[in-house]
Amino acid sequence: MTEAEKTKKRKKEKVAKEVDGDRPTASRGRNYTLSLAVASSVVGNVRNISNAASVAAQIARAAVAGLVDEIVVYDDERGASESTSSFLSLALQYLETPPYLRTVLCPLEATWQTALQKLGAIGAPHHLGQTEWMPYREGVVLKSSSQTTQIEGGHAFIDAGIDRMVYVPMHLPVMARVTLFLGDQPTSKFVSEYSETMIIAEVVSAMTPRMKHGLYNGFVIRVATSLHAVMKECPYKSGYDLTIGTSVRGVQRGHADLVLPRFSHGLVLFGGMYRGLADIMQYETDFAGKNPEDLFNIFLNICPSQGCKSLRTEDAVLLAIGYLRPALLHYGGDKGNIQC
CATH class of the missing domain: 3.40.1280.10 (SPOUT methyltransferase, trefoil knot domain)
Structure with missing residues (x-):
């Protein structure tokens, strides 16, 4: 990269920073x-x-x-x-x-x-597509059990619009809409009772994406x-x-x-x-x-x-x-x- 190209790149980055300076980002939450x-x-x-x-x-x-x-x-x-x-x-x-x-x-x-x-x-x-990956996703509880032989406290199976079901180690009301934290990369678990590999997630407050990472969640x-x-x-x-x-x-x-x-x-x-x-x-x-x-x-x-x-x-x-x-x-x- 020539010096002129480097200078041009620095100017673009400066302008982008000035334009987006107030936008909530993944490193700064929004608390209002x-x-x-x-x-x-x-x-x-x-x-x-x-x-x-x-x-x-x-x-x-x-x-x-x-x-x-x-x-x-x-x-x-x-x-x-x-x-x-x-x-x-x-x-x-x-x-x-x-x-x-x-x-x-x-x-x-x-x-x-x-x-x-x-x-x-x-x-x-x-509003994510099936192949789009973000740390947070919205889902709906399809099945839930208050007791399980594997994890004390129950578990739930959630449709989050991806190619596999999402597994949460806690009891949740069926048909409830929930906000899921999936992390930067998918983590999977083989659920023997359904003979299926599922994505592991954590249920969080609907406000967490906004307050913790500045991500808009509707x-x-x-x-x-x-x-x-x-x-x-x-x-x-x-x-x-x-x-x-x-x-x-x-x-x-x-x-x-x-x-x-x-x-x-x-x-x-x-x-x-x-x-x-x-x-x-x-x-x-x-x-x-x-x-x-x-x-x-x-x-x-x-x-x-x-x-x-x-x-x-x-x-x-x-x-x-x-x-x-x-x-x-x-x-x-x-x-x-x-x-x-």
């Missing part, structure tokens, strides 16, 4: 979470199931791109049809689930399944009956310590002026198809006498001077993630209050 709250009415006025599925897919792809850990689907209209929140939550769950697990874990109505299957892949990193779905329930029923003990409401009525901030508090659990909220967040708050009695500025850390306009009269939620989600991502990476977890 990001949640989105979307209104069920986003699929309430679409013409058919195919269009509704497309809306769900757009939200799912944006969530994966932004490393979203939780999506909350909430009812934003009094007496809203359960079918809208049910479809959106089930569609998002279907899209997040690795394809090799969908038949077992996500049984859907035929029309829903057909519409979702026609959509392209969302590109989630935990999002969970939560359904809330109201905007108030989105906040009140937070799954984290400390609650959401960063809440960002999005609205055309919100304040405008350039990237350089967007300063966030240090946070562990962030939540970005979007209004409904017919009502924005401010109108939904007026509609819910739990927020009587409160303004958006009282509820959210920041009430933000994520698309100033927009060309359309109103943004659809699926478009707003993608725009918000792109707009907020640099700030979220800087202020999330233990990185401190560094201005972007």
